Amino acid sequence: MAEDAYTRFFSLYEFFGIFLPGSAIIASLIPFLPKNPSTGSDLALAAVFLVLVxxxxxxxxxxxxxxxxxxxxxxxxxxxxxxxFEQELDKSGLKTQFIHTFEDKFNGIRICNARSKYRYVIVQSYIHSNEQGRSRNMQAENAFCEGMSTSLFLISVLYSAVFIIDIIPIKEIGWFSYTDSELIISSFSEGFLLLLILITISGSVIFHKEAIKFQNYMGEYLISDFFAQVNNENSRGNVNTGESDGKSSENN
Known part of the structure; x- marks a missing residue:
């Protein structure tokens, strides 16, 4: 089933792997907004702000x-x-069959039993060009976990920097102090800020472990999707050939 123009522009991968991790970083910047922003009820201003977000x-x-x-x-x-992908192919016991199927499917493209740097890319492109297969969703989930792990780590670094700068005794030389500012974060206690740092670091570790798990699954699903799609195409080709032969016999 073909995707429409909106889905092509904003695919699962872009949404889960790029937009959501970026949104997490944007959300982490909310405490750095003024406590009492002087905003009116201008819908145009709100629309511009939403677009910028x-x-x-x-x-x-x-x-x-x-x-x-x-x-x-x-x-x-x-x-x-x-x-x-190569490790999963070695462990599956299907490597020889995979190579034969690959070479039969892509005439003129031959690969040896040694690892080929193009094998993974060609198989992935083949599956995604048909817009089918569980591995596509698995890749989006893997990208989401990787992105959230990195984003949460960056957020923890940001909050840690704010906390350290505030507690070191050099405020008299003009360093930023979040507790003395007019920002939302000035209402955060040091204990609450430490809790946020702990939560973001823990979340980064959890998403990192999930990313590795999804990546292991993705190799398995990529191999399975390749065999399944080749088999489906061969089955449809046999059915079409049978129908053509039947029509030819009737005409004769």
């Missing part, structure tokens, strides 16, 4: 996504999707 969520989500895809993070904190 949406754009900001995408921008910050893209930053979080870029951090997750960096070489420092990928492989050290989050395993590589390609390596996970």
């Amino acid at each position: 949406i754009i900001g969520s995408f921008m910050l989500g893209q930053i979080s996504h870029a951090i997750n895809r960096s070489r420092l993070v990928r492989g050290e904190i989050f395993p590589s999707h390609r390596e996970n």
Whole structure:
């Protein structure tokens, strides 16, 4: 079933893997707003603010996504999707059958038993081009957990910096003190701020563990989706061939 234009522009991956993690960072900035903002009931101003929030969520989500895809993070904190796919293929016992099916499906593209850096990309593109398969949803869920893990970590760093700057005894030289400001965060006690830091760090760890779990599942579903879609296409081809032969016999 083909997706409409809105779904193509705003896919599950963009929504869960980019927009929601970015929205979490935007929400963490609310305490830095003034306590008593001088805002009227101008609907146009509210609409502009909403648009800026949406754009900001995408921008910050893209930053979080870029951090997750960096070489420092990928492989050290989050395993590589390609390596996970190859490992699952080795463990499944289906590697030989997979290679034969792959070469039959994509005429002219031959891969040896050794690892191929294009194998994962081609299979993923094939599945996603048909807009089917459980692995697509699994990839979005994995991106969401990775994005939330990174976003919550960044939020914990932000709140920790505010807390440390406020408690060190150098306020007389003009350092920022959140308790002396007119911001919403000035009403937060040090204990409550420490609780927020603890919650964000714990959430980052939890989402990190979930991301690894979903990534392991994604390798399994990617292999299963490939075999299932090839089988479905072959079955439809056989049915169409049978119908064509039947019509030809009737005409004769």
